[in-house]
Structures are given as structure tokens and as C-alpha cells.
Amino acid sequence: MFARYAARGLKAGVVAGAAFGLFVAFVGDPLVRLSEAVVAGHEHAGEAGGAVLASATSVAAGGLWGLLAGLCFGVAYYVAEPALPGGADARSYLLAAAGFVTVAGAPWLVLPPQPAGVEPALGTEVRLFWYATMMVAGALVCGLSLAAYSRLQYQGRTAGLGAAVVPFVLPLGLAAVAPAAATAPDPTLAAAYRGVVASGQVLLWGTLAAAHSWLARRSSVATRETLDAPASAD
Amino acid sequence: MATSTDTVTGRIDGARTELTVTQLLAGLLLVGVLGGALLFAQEPALHDAMHNFRHAAGITCH
Numbered sequence: 001m002f003a004r005y006a007a008r009g010l011k012a013g014v015v016a017g018a019a020f021g022l023f024v025a026f027v028g029d030p031l032v033r034l035s036e037a038v039v040a041g042h043e044h045a046g047e048a049g050g051a052v053l054a055s056a057t058s059v060a061a062g063g064l065w066g067l068l069a070g071l072c073f074g075v076a077y078y079v080a081e082p083a084l085p086g087g088a089d090a091r092s093y094l095l096a097a098a099g100f101v102t103v104a105g106a107p108w109l110v111l112p113p114q115p116a117g118v119e120p121a122l123g124t125e126v127r128l129f130w131y132a133t134m135m136v137a138g139a140l141v142c143g144l145s146l147a148a149y150s151r152l153q154y155q156g157r158t159a160g161l162g163a164a165v166v167p168f169v170l171p172l173g174l175a176a177v178a179p180a181a182a183t184a185p186d187p188t189l190a191a192a193y194r195g196v197v198a199s200g201q202v203l204l205w206g207t208l209a210a211a212h213s214w215l216a217r218r219s220s221v222a223t224r225e226t227l228d229a230p231a232s233a234d
Numbered sequence: 235m236a237t238s239t240d241t242v243t244g245r246i247d248g249a250r251t252e253l254t255v256t257q258l259l260a261g262l263l264l265v266g267v268l269g270g271a272l273l274f275a276q277e278p279a280l281h282d283a284m285h286n287f288r289h290a291a292g293i294t295c296h
Contacts, residue, residue, distance in 0.1 A: 035289075068265065
């Protein structure tokens with residue numbers, strides 16, 4: 001059963017990885033190059049000789065990123081499925097939303113995506129610490145939110161949803177006490193850049209959830225057909 | 235099987251009986267190596283080649 005869930009996550013990860021790889025190829029990579037040209041002065045030694053190679057590696061890394069997310073998603077879904085509310089579709093999308101909050105949303109409150117070329121204000125150690133802290137906070141808050149919803153959903157949908165929102169003050173509070181990240185010299189570029197990067201992550205998790213729920217539905221139909229068929233009884 | 239696996243603890247127990255320690259370690263190793271390579275690879279050629287990916291994915295630690 002575990003293997004079936006992990007394989008399903010991996011399959012969904014192939015779809016999401018393909019989508020995200022295309023995003024990196026046609027949107028992310030050109031935008032990073034443009035941003036570096038605009039901000040200027042941020043040279044990467046390896047890129048001068050092999051811009052095409054760097055782009056190809058980045059696209060492949062985007063695909064692998066989707067695959068990794070898919071595998072982790074499949075395992076997390078195996079564990080969390082009984083606790084998640086709703087049917088297979090809602091569960092997939094809820095878990096994907098939790099994945100987005102954990103990997104991207106919460107860390108971005110402290111370290112928002114910076115246009116390539118902007119020198120970070122904080123040291124690498126400090127940024128790693130805050131990225132990890134906010135990932136833990138993001139995962140924790142999703143769990144708390146689920147627990148709050150499960151407790152209060154019997155008192156009405158509004159009470160349940162209201163309770164589910166409350167835990168999200170935790171990452172917001174943490175972000176308020178965290179040191180400020182670098183301020184981009186060009187606010188318009190920074191806003192456009194963040195919008196594009198956020199869209200990419202929404203695309204990644206959205207595709208993952210859509211592919212996963214489709215696979216889950218297909219497998220439950222297959223199971224029902226097997227159970228219905230009298231010949232398969234043994 | 236359905237009754238024993240429809241809780242979170244049941245699922246964890248199910249995984250524990252289904253997986254051998256070797257399989258578990260191999261899986262963790264795969265995830266660790268893949269994630270580590272994508273995020274923290276410091277080998278200069280690889281690090282620079284994946285620079286655009288990290289920026290496009292919004293990962294700012296590099």
C-alpha cells in the first residue's frame with residue numbers, strides 16, 4: 001500500500017516536473033537573465049562559457065524538483081490521507097496547498113524571492129536558518145490548522161474554517177520579528193519578479209495536485225471494478 | 235486492512251510492517267541526495283549551472 005502511494009506521488013511528480021521544467025525553460029530562465037542584465041554587476045563565472053548548458057541544467061533541475069516534490073507528496077499523502085477532510089480531490093489540493101505554504105509561502109514571508117543580481121543583505125548562514133525555521137513553522141501551522149478544523153467542523157463550516165485560519169498568525173508573527181531581507185533597488189522589477197516566481201510555484205503545486213487527484217480517482221475506480229467483478233473473487 | 239489503515243497511526247504502522255529498514259534508508263538517501271544536490275551543491279560548475287533554476291524557484295539561499 002505504501003509503495004502504491006509513493007509510486008502515485010512519483011507519477012504525479014513526473015507531470016509536475018515536466019510542467020515546472022517548461023516554466024523554467026520559457027519563463028524563469030529568460031527572466032533571471034533579463035533581471036541580471038537590468039541589475040548588472042552580478043557575474044557568475046560558469047555562465048560566460050556555457051549559457052546554453054546552464055539553461056539546460058536549470059531546466060533539468062526544475063524537472064527533478066517536481067519529481068522530488070511528487071515523491072514527498074505521495075509519502076505525505078499516504079500518512080495524512082485519513083486526517084484530511086473531503087474526498088480524494090479536496091485532499092490532494094489541501095495537501096498541495098500545505099506543500100506550497102511549507103516550501104514557499106512561509107519562508108517567503110522572511111525571504112521573499114529577490115530579482116537575480118541583487119546582493120542579499122543577510123549572510124548565508126542567517127538566511128539558511130530563517131528558511132529552515134519558516135519551513136518548520138509552515139508545516140506546523142498547516143498541521144495546527146487541520147487539527148483546529150477537525151475539532152470545530154461539527155459546530156458548523158464557518159466555525160471550522162474560522163478556527164483553521166487562526167494558526168496562520170504564527171508565521172506572520174515570526175516574520176515580524178525576523179531581520180529584514182534585502183530591499184531591491186527597483187521595486188517594479190522586484191514586484192514583477194515575485195509575481196512570476198510565485199506563479200511558478202502555484203503552477204508546480206497545482207499541477208501536482210491535479211495529476212495526483214486524477215491518479216487517485218482512476219485507481220479507486222479500478223479498485224471498485226475489481227471488487228465488482230465476480231470472477232476476481234478468490 | 236481497510237479498518238487498520240484509516241487512521242494516521244494505522245498508516246504509519248502499515249508502512250513500518252511493509253518497509254524493510256534497507257528500503258527506508260534507501261528512500262531517505264534518495265530524497266536527501268536529490269534535495270541536497272538541487273539546493274546545496276557547492277561544486278562550482280554545478281552550482282552555477284543551476285543558479286537560474288534556484289532563482290526561478292524562489293530559493294534564495296546560495
